[in-house]
Amino acid sequence: MKSARPYRSHKFPACARCHRRRSRCTIEVPGQACLLCRMHGAPCSSATTKKDDGMEPKVGFIHRSSMPDAKSLEEYSHIVGPVIARDTQILDQYLPQVNGQSNHVPIQPSLGRRNSQKPIYHVPVPPRRPSPADCSCSRNGPAELFEQVSPFLDKLLAHFYDNIHPCFPITQEEFVDLSLKERPNTPQTMITNIIAHTLFYWESAPALSAHVRPDQDFAWSTAIASNTADIQRSDLSTIISLCINVAGRPSRCMVSNLATVARAVALSHSIGLNHDPSEWKIGHLEKAVRWRAWWGVVIQDRWYNFAQGTPPYISKGHYDVPIPTVELLTKSKPHSSKHIRAAEVYIHLCRLTEIVGDVLPLIYHVRSGNDTIAAEQTSRSEIELNRWVENRPSWLSLTDFQNRPQVPGLANLQLSYLSVRMLLRRIAWHEISQRESEPSSAWLTGCQTAAEDIVRFITSLHKSDLAGFWLPFNAHHFTSAVTLLLRCALQTSYGNVRTQCMTSARTLVDCLRTFHEEDQWDLSETVLAYTEEVLKRIEDALPQNPISGPQSVQSVQTMDHHPYLNVMTNDQPPGDLFFGHQTNASIEELFPEIFSDFTDTALLPGPGQLDINI
Numbered sequence: 001m002k003s004a005r006p007y008r009s010h011k012f013p014a015c016a017r018c019h020r021r022r023s024r025c026t027i028e029v030p031g032q033a034c035l036l037c038r039m040h041g042a043p044c045s046s047a048t049t050k051k052d053d054g055m056e057p058k059v060g061f062i063h064r065s066s067m068p069d070a071k072s073l074e075e076y077s078h079i080v081g082p083v084i085a086r087d088t089q090i091l092d093q094y095l096p097q098v099n100g101q102s103n104h105v106p107i108q109p110s111l112g113r114r115n116s117q118k119p120i121y122h123v124p125v126p127p128r129r130p131s132p133a134d135c136s137c138s139r140n141g142p143a144e145l146f147e148q149v150s151p152f153l154d155k156l157l158a159h160f161y162d163n164i165h166p167c168f169p170i171t172q173e174e175f176v177d178l179s180l181k182e183r184p185n186t187p188q189t190m191i192t193n194i195i196a197h198t199l200f201y202w203e204s205a206p207a208l209s210a211h212v213r214p215d216q217d218f219a220w221s222t223a224i225a226s227n228t229a230d231i232q233r234s235d236l237s238t239i240i241s242l243c244i245n246v247a248g249r250p251s252r253c254m255v256s257n258l259a260t261v262a263r264a265v266a267l268s269h270s271i272g273l274n275h276d277p278s279e280w281k282i283g284h285l286e287k288a289v290r291w292r293a294w295w296g297v298v299i300q301d302r303w304y305n306f307a308q309g310t311p312p313y314i315s316k317g318h319y320d321v322p323i324p325t326v327e328l329l330t331k332s333k334p335h336s337s338k339h340i341r342a343a344e345v346y347i348h349l350c351r352l353t354e355i356v357g358d359v360l361p362l363i364y365h366v367r368s369g370n371d372t373i374a375a376e377q378t379s380r381s382e383i384e385l386n387r388w389v390e391n392r393p394s395w396l397s398l399t400d401f402q403n404r405p406q407v408p409g410l411a412n413l414q415l416s417y418l419s420v421r422m423l424l425r426r427i428a429w430h431e432i433s434q435r436e437s438e439p440s441s442a443w444l445t446g447c448q449t450a451a452e453d454i455v456r457f458i459t460s461l462h463k464s465d466l467a468g469f470w471l472p473f474n475a476h477h478f479t480s481a482v483t484l485l486l487r488c489a490l491q492t493s494y495g496n497v498r499t500q501c502m503t504s505a506r507t508l509v510d511c512l513r514t515f516h517e518e519d520q521w522d523l524s525e526t527v528l529a530y531t532e533e534v535l536k537r538i539e540d541a542l543p544q545n546p547i548s549g550p551q552s553v554q555s556v557q558t559m560d561h562h563p564y565l566n567v568m569t570n571d572q573p574p575g576d577l578f579f580g581h582q583t584n585a586s587i588e589e590l591f592p593e594i595f596s597d598f599t600d601t602a603l604l605p606g607p608g609q610l611d612i613n614i
Contacts, residue, residue: 005034016045141222142192148214149195159205160198161332166342167409167469169329170243170296172289189226190237193244196223200249204467220248227260234267236293242267243296246304250522251472254308261304265313268297274319288328294321295350299471302356303416306423307476316357323350342408344393349413351391355384356420362427375431382424389417399453401460411465412474418457419477422450426484448488448501454481455508466521475523482508482531486538502539509535 005012005027014025015034025046026035033044149156161173176191196219203209227245230238242264246257268274273294277287298314305312329343330336359381362373389398395405398417404410425446432439454477482505489501509531512524 005030014046017042141218141225142189145192145195145214145219145222149199152208152211153195155205155207156195156198159201159208160194163204163408164198164201164469166329166339167346167412168247168296168299168471169324169343169346170240170292172285172292173332174285175289188237189223189230190241190244192219192226193223193241193248196220197244197248201467223248224256234270236271236273236289239264239267239271239273239293239297243293243300246300247471249470249472250525257304257473258308258310261300262313264297265301268294269318273297274314274321276320276322278322288331291321291324291328294319295324298357299349299353302353302360303471304473306356306360306419307473312357312360314357316354323347323354338407341393341395341405344396345407345409345413348388348392348396349409349416351388352413352416352420355381355388358384359420359423359427375428378424378427378431382428385420385424401457404460404465406464409469411461411468412470414457415454415474415477416471418450418454419474419480422447422454422477422481422484425450444488444492444497447484448497448504451481451484451488452504454478455485455504455511458508458511461515463519466515466519470523472523475526478508478512478523478527479530482527482535486535489538489542498542502542505531505535506539 005025007024012027013019014023015027015037017023017037018025018034023036027046028035031047033047037044037047146153157176165171165173171190171194176194196216199213199216199219202213202216223241223245227238227241230241242260246260246264251257273290277290280287298319301312301314324343324347326340326343326347327334329346330339333339358377362377392398396410397403398414401414404414425443429439429443429447432443458478485501485505485508489498489505492498492501509528512521512527513532515521516524516528
């Protein structure tokens with residue numbers, strides 16, 4: 001008798017028992033149990049269940065009716081994967097178009113151009129399901145914070161978008177306004193972080209300084225708790241919130257911020273922010289949001305890890321999002337010269353971030369040990385940095401600290417530029433000292449000049465500059481400048497050079513101390529905690545009449561398996577003569593704080609060579 005169910009039929013699927021056992025399902029009479037289930041006396045799903053069109057979808061599939069209708073940052077997030085991109089591109093050529101778009105979920109960026117060579121497959125991120133670990137305490141921190149600032153919310157946001165946001169334009173003003181209008185009683189995590197971020201600049205806003213500032217510590221605690229509660233979310237709103245949180249001041253949670261940056265990078269890759277969305281079939285506003293958000297993540301990753309001495313998470317070859325344009329950054333205020341200049345400063349910061357991305361792998365690539373590669377890349381980066389300076393706008397001066405125009409973010413850009421130049425000269429000095437026993441004094445002079453430029457920059461700051469925008473982790477560049485000056489003082493045999501380096505280091509520390517005591521500048525707090533003690537120790541140890549020799553930059557020699565600074569003549573016994581007497585300890589052992597930067601990197605010599613840390 002011919003079976004009512006064809007063999008291996010997909011139109012009439014096997015019952016649940018046969019499918020689980022991978023057995024042939026023979027249904028002789030439609031609507032009744034299959035032959036195998038009847039033989040075993042087991043219930044058969046083909047006879048007991050019916051197809052229900054209204055059945056809820058299985059786990060892993062999102063029914064269209066369960067997706068929210070209103071567009072928000074959550075719906076502007078996508079999961080991107082290149083694995084089936086080519087297949088989707090071919091399928092889209094045959095699928096019918098509905099309102100100019102495919103009626104299936106996968107989209108590639110260039111569906112309008114069938115011959116695109118860069119297909120991308122992305123699907124909307126499924127909505128987050130509530131977690132059983134969500135906090136259920138009676139106190140609603142975001143709502144309480146929102147209630148505290150609600151009388152000043154309009155002025156607070158106006159100050160944020162007029163003076164703070166142009167320096168780090170990661171958000172989109174239209175989205176924040178829309179969120180406040182549509183959901184005024186439900187503060188979102190992003191808005192909570194914006195409020196906490198802006199409260200730091202409360203005193204610099206004339207419309208707000210007359211009022212008592214809400215508790216900023218409570219605001220930051222609420223923002224951090226909101227970010228933690230959203231740990232399962234992977235959308236643009238979460239990424240923007242994380243970036244705003246890391247850029248907030250004062251910054252006292254280095255480990256937490258390091259994990260936050262890593263999380264922001266991971267989420268960005270998961271939703272495809274690293275892909276250029278310019279040809280995607282999405283709205284212009286969504287493209288702008290993704291564009292801004294990605295470069296905010298790149299800046300946080302490169303500069304934060306540069307300052308903290310940790311490897312960056314983003315590789316240059318893993319993204320193709322172009323640098324933002326002035327039109328993108330000034331769309332809401334296209335006729336404001338202040339915002340146009342602030343946009344040019346931010347664009348220049350993005351270009352400098354690209355240069356930093358080329359240099360950082362040299363520092364953190366632990367298995368290279370090839371100084372030739374470091375020398376070649378350092379030379380290329382020096383050329384790129386010079387081109388970067390030449391291509392700046394005519395009004396933008398990077399070394400004129402006395403006539404600095406009041407442009408949001410300009411002082412932060414100048415410090416960033418000086419720190420990159422100091423890093424390149426530091427690497428060059430190390431590389432040449434590995435190849436030559438007596439390098440020219442110009443290499444040490446270059447490092448000294450780069451560090452002293454940061455001293456000149458700090459002494460030129462005014463109260464208005466201190467109250468402006470700063471990326472908080474850039475404070476570590478002050479520590480690097482002091483450390484480099486102290487090392488130059490220890491590794492030179494010229495008394496005048498040593499005195500000049502020590503004087504510059506003391507000037508920088510004293511200036512930061514003044515800013516901390518008189519202006520409560522938060523960036524100086526971390527620096528002083530590290531540098532003052534080390535500087536005092538070296539000042540007490542150095543002799544009043546330092547020994548001078550024929551060399552200005554001392555090379556490294558190996559004696560008894562310990563590195564010593566070569567400051568003695570041929571007839572002098574081994575030892576350290578920097579302090580007017582001979583010792584058995586090396587300079588690195590006496591002052592490990594100065595020689596501990598960038599350890600175990602590609603800049604270190606290979607096996608059999610001498611060991612010195614930049």
